[in-house]
Amino acid sequence: MDHKINSSRSGAKKKATMQDVATLAGVAPMTVSNCYRVPDKVHPQTLARVLEAAAKLGYTRNRIAGNLASGRSQVVGVLVPSLENSNFIGMIQGLEDRLHQLDHQLMLAVTPTADRELDSIRTFIERRIDGVVLTDVQHSRDTVDLLRNARLPTVETWSLKGPFIDMGVGFSLYDAAFDMTNLMIEAGYRRIGFAGFTPASTERFLERQRGFEDALRRANLRHDVHAYTEQSEGFAGGRITLNALLREEPELDGVFCGTDILAAGMIFECMRRGWRVPGRIGIAGYGNYQIASEITPKLTTVATPGYEMGVAAAEMLVGRLVGAAPAPVIRDVGYRLISGASF
Amino acid sequence: MDHKINSSRSGAKKKATMQDVATLAGVAPMTVSNCYRVPDKVHPQTLARVLEAAAKLGYTRNRIAGNLASGRSQVVGVLVPSLENSNFIGMIQGLEDRLHQLDHQLMLAVTPTADRELDSIRTFIERRIDGVVLTDVQHSRDTVDLLRNARLPTVETWSLKGPFIDMGVGFSLYDAAFDMTNLMIEAGYRRIGFAGFTPASTERFLERQRGFEDALRRANLRHDVHAYTEQSEGFAGGRITLNALLREEPELDGVFCGTDILAAGMIFECMRRGWRVPGRIGIAGYGNYQIASEITPKLTTVATPGYEMGVAAAEMLVGRLVGAAPAPVIRDVGYRLISGASF
DNA sequence: CTGAAAGCGCTTACAG
DNA sequence: CTGAAAGCGCTTACAG
Structure with missing residues (x-):
């Protein structure tokens, strides 16, 4: 030999x-x-x-040989624009967990730009992955064409609206904000403000803000108390927006913060002022960041279901591959309200 | 046809x-x-x-076919025990970046237990990955045997000491702590305490503490002011350890915190007391967590080189694969001191 | 610079 | 429950 x-x-x-x-x-x-x-x-x-x-x-x-013979690789690709965002990390974790159970493997690419996304998808297709999970629903024309022509099973995440290349999974930011605001109203808060970032994530913040406003409107409460700050301010944004909200509504008794960073920063500011949270003011967060459970009081916040989205995407993809009954093409994974002690 | x-x-x-x-x-x-x-x-x-x-x-x-014919898959596997830890995320990012440049792909597995680690490595080998990156140097006998028998190029990370299955990359926790402490000494601090967690990460904390102590010893300063708290205390640990340190050394003018969480918590506590940081007290952190740059004052902290480690691991692996000159088997990637305003 | 032949190690649809 | 034959789509070492 x-x-x-x-x-x-x-x-x-x-x-x-x-x-x-x-x-x-x-x-x-x-x-x-x-x-x-x-x-x-x-x-x-x-x-x-x-x-x-x-x-x-x-x-x-040797599964490589098996892959070649069978035409199935049992590998799923996932593309995320960044690894800094814990939401995406959660999604990857959910994907990995479920995929592992389903005897599939995860190939990861970090694609901060549209070019890099296209490039990685091309490479993934050369490696004959069985399906791909994309972050969000904004993709270049070339990417969409490539995926369509390859007839590669695709799941886009973090949206319920599409338009989708193939399948989609997400949840309603509006509903989450609506529910959280109702929770504050039920707890007795009557003059609630909204704090958000500008202008980066405008679209996503607007959806939250609409949910917030509609809940207040339905309860016949004032719904036009808003304040915005730059994302780059970090925790300081909590102080900035609190001050701005108080100028608009001196009787302010609650705030729904568009992210936990703002909420945490606001709690620090209250601490500095000697205001009790809750008591003097109630604060709700959004995102269930790590700080939400580390801070005192713990934040009541919205958990964005990154993990659940990953699990769902894995199931949708593998379901398609084993040729089960054509499953629904869009899945709403909902969200969870995390109960803390901040209002 | x-x-x-x-x-x-x-x-x-x-x-x-x-x-x-x-x-x-x-x-x-x-x-x-x-x-x-x-x-x-x-x-x-x-x-x-x-x-x-x-x-x-x-x-x-079709690279699958190419893989089968050539015996090279151009895929590297990485196993991390968890995706919660931003250090590991940084490493994955470094790996992905460099691997992408080197025209290799990243397969990811999350392996919280030794069983799962073994299982994923087995699957990876079935998929004929070209190399694997492991977290840390503690692996089951079975894992070590499997990797050795398969002669799979392997890099273990976050250690300089081994024993290594094959190759290793890491940095010195001791040196990092030593340098940071010297920086405080040079800045004029004379009564510096050390705050750490117990008992979880004992080994890793001990290395930091030794670097801390040796720096003080060399400067003929008191080096026995220590305080510990439970990791689960979160930011509250900063208050707890600060109080404990002050009991031991009422003239305390600086603290080297074993992690940024403690350092941040300590700054919050100082804020509550109306102490200026620095001014009344100087604080150094460790880990360069996200909060390090979000808090006011920004933390002076040690950046653990997760990203650099990933880059190095990618290079070591691919270098081996292309059969370049046998490269050094252990690589020290060093660390960086991040200069903030907390002392 | 170009290419003929063999082979990488499996799985397929099917017959027995 | 078992297996003969063909084929998946490339790359290899080499000769011309």
């Missing part, structure tokens, strides 16, 4: 193949294959014999 | 192959292959003709 091909790892024993296992077990290679793919359909004694032979040889199946 | 094999995607056009491109371009399949692998060695005119044919057919190479 000629081992030259193995030259780069000249010291390595050649890996055992299915053929080797078959020979040792006294069966055909296909039977070995059956042992791994459909063990139920193999006679228990045969199965035992084969597995023993495999163990003796230290055999590990 | 029989298309039945394609049954699960019956509507799909069959994908073009290298053979198809070759036929259209009037060359041999191998020449098409050459166009992709070694374009420099192909006559420019031939190259152009082939690429044109490929474009016309919407051809995308």
